[in-house]
Amino acid sequence: MAKGKIKKRSWAEPFKIKVVEPIKMLNKQQREKAAKDAGYNTFLLKSEHVYIDLLTDSGTNAMSDNQWAGMMLGDEAYAGSKNFYNLEKNVKKYYSMPYFVPTHQGRAAEHMISKILIKPGDYIPGNMYFTTTRLHQELAGATFVDVIVDEAHIPSSKAPFKGNIDLQKLDKLVNEVGAKKIPYVSMAGPVNMAGGQPFSMQNLRDVRDYCQKQKIKLWFDATRATENAYFIKERENGYENKTIAQILKEMCSHFEGIWVSAKKDLMVNIGGFLATRNKKVFEEARNMVVVYEGLHTYGGLAGRDMEAMARGIEEMVQYDNIRARIGQIEYFGNRLEKFNIPFVKPIGGHAIFLDAKKFLPHIPQSEFPAQTLAAEIYIDSGVRGMERGVVSAGRDPETGDHRYPKLELVRLTFPRRVYTQAHIDVTVESIVEVFEQRKKIKGLKMVYEPKYLRFFQGRFERL
Ligand code: F0G
Numbered sequence: 001m002a003k004g005k006i007k008k009r010s011w012a013e014p015f016k017i018k019v020v021e022p023i024k025m026l027n028k029q030q031r032e033k034a035a036k037d038a039g040y041n042t043f044l045l046k047s048e049h050v051y052i053d054l055l056t057d058s059g060t061n062a063m064s065d066n067q068w069a070g071m072m073l074g075d076e077a078y079a080g081s082k083n084f085y086n087l088e089k090n091v092k093k094y095y096s097m098p099y100f101v102p103t104h105q106g107r108a109a110e111h112m113i114s115k116i117l118i119k120p121g122d123y124i125p126g127n128m129y130f131t132t133t134r135l136h137q138e139l140a141g142a143t144f145v146d147v148i149v150d151e152a153h154i155p156s157s158k159a160p161f162k163g164n165i166d167l168q169k170l171d172k173l174v175n176e177v178g179a180k181k182i183p184y185v186s187m188a189g190p191v192n193m194a195g196g197q198p199f200s201m202q203n204l205r206d207v208r209d210y211c212q213k214q215k216i217k218l219w220f221d222a223t224r225a226t227e228n229a230y231f232i233k234e235r236e237n238g239y240e241n242k243t244i245a246q247i248l249k250e251m252c253s254h255f256e257g258i259w260v261s262a263k264k265d266l267m268v269n270i271g272g273f274l275a276t277r278n279k280k281v282f283e284e285a286r287n288m289v290v291v292y293e294g295l296h297t298y299g300g301l302a303g304r305d306m307e308a309m310a311r312g313i314e315e316m317v318q319y320d321n322i323r324a325r326i327g328q329i330e331y332f333g334n335r336l337e338k339f340n341i342p343f344v345k346p347i348g349g350h351a352i353f354l355d356a357k358k359f360l361p362h363i364p365q366s367e368f369p370a371q372t373l374a375a376e377i378y379i380d381s382g383v384r385g386m387e388r389g390v391v392s393a394g395r396d397p398e399t400g401d402h403r404y405p406k407l408e409l410v411r412l413t414f415p416r417r418v419y420t421q422a423h424i425d426v427t428v429e430s431i432v433e434v435f436e437q438r439k440k441i442k443g444l445k446m447v448y449e450p451k452y453l454r455f456f457q458g459r460f461e462r463l
Contacts, residue, residue, distance in 0.1 A: 026382060031049070035379050039459025054385050059270055063268060102301055110136040145173050219258065230349070387410060
């Protein structure tokens with residue numbers, strides 16, 4: 001092979017498609033009506049009215065044949081299901097935590113850990129908030145304090161580890177309120193609301209050293225931990241030859257415990273868990289789970305769900321899987337870049353986050369530019385994304401005012417193993433079309449606002 005020799009080989013998905021689910025696109029008039037009926041909130045659209053569903057990667061994944069085979073081996077005993085023990089074994093092996101409690105999804109684990117560790121009046125520092133995580137911390141009586149590095153709030157900053165914790169910010173909080181008022185530092189990686197941005201292992205070690213010195217616990221939202229591990233392998237010196245499983249293990253070794261929404265990394269449709277090396281916390285969680293979820297050997301899950309999770313753990317650490325997963329997002333981002341579409345850089349782990357402030361600069365944040373943009377993209381092509389801006393940020397519990405986050409984003413999130421490159425191309429075309437028409441787009445006003453997590457159920461009208 002002399003002439004035309006291919007130097008750099010590209011990746012392809014390490015699977016082929018065995019089952020398909022038909023999708024269809026409504027016409028423009030029907031999409032206009034569907035958007036209006038949904039109060040311009042993509043969470044309120046009917047799934048059958050959506051063409052390409054990039055709302056979330058949560059529980060929307062395609063399971064493997066091996067996971068489906070495991071579903072048939074569900075042991076639906078009320079107590080002591082064998083699938084529980086299979087799952088426990090893999091949580092211990094891959095997340096290297098000795099104690100484990102299953103829950104029906106991530107927020108149930110957040111609820112328990114917040115109740116167990118937080119006293120009213122406490123402070124929880126974290127690398128940017130996540131909606132449900134912060135709400136459970138607040139409901140337990142804590143005040144959340146964002147201690148992420150400044151770059152995380154700047155969409156155009158290309159820093160490789162925008163999920164890092166700023167130790168000066170953390171130290172400032174400790175000096176202000178005292179370490180005794182900080183039961184734990186809440187660390188997530190990659191950071192969802194920052195655009196799927198990872199933390200580095202070095203930053204994690206520094207945070208762990210600091211926390212040890214101050215006698216503050218360190219807990220990890222490990223929901224998309226293998227994506228963080230992949231970025232460490234790609235970007236951090238000394239990790240290029242380590243496996244995803246080794247990096248995941250090393251990450252987890254620095255925490256007292258983790259909570260996980262299994263609906264992401266584990267490539268299942270439902271599930272979550274809490275795992276820890278602290279026996280006392282474990283015993284409390286194991287007792288609490290029977291109040292809110294179910295017996296501690298099923299935690300609100302069917303035996304078959306636990307089997308799919310156990311098998312998903314083995315698949316999530318396979319390099320080819322995670323490379324194809326993140327490779328899809330990279331492909332999407334690189335295509336958008338060609339058309340100068342503003343989005344959060346570097347390209348993140350699970351989604352592209354369009355920068356709605358730059359996309360629709362004529363719409364003030366009080367008129368919900370990201371909410372508007374998500375609705376306009378749906379109307380253009382039936383592609384569904386979600387708002388991650390002022391609506392998601394909610395109101396300050398003290399003042400009752402809107403919280404105006406620096407980031408006003410529309411998230412287009414890829415379910416794992418579900419869509420092809422052609423789906424991405426169609427999505428890019430739609431975004432480019434909306435971008436070309438952007439000057440004609442008007443903002444929204446909120447006409448219904450629920451008390452908790454208003455982005456899920458809030459309703460809007462066009463101005
Ligand atoms: N932590 C992170 C980082 C998450 O992204 C989520 C959910 C949760 C916790 C809560 O888990 O949904 O299983 O109760 N994120 C979804 C999303 C909803 O679309 O990003 P859950």
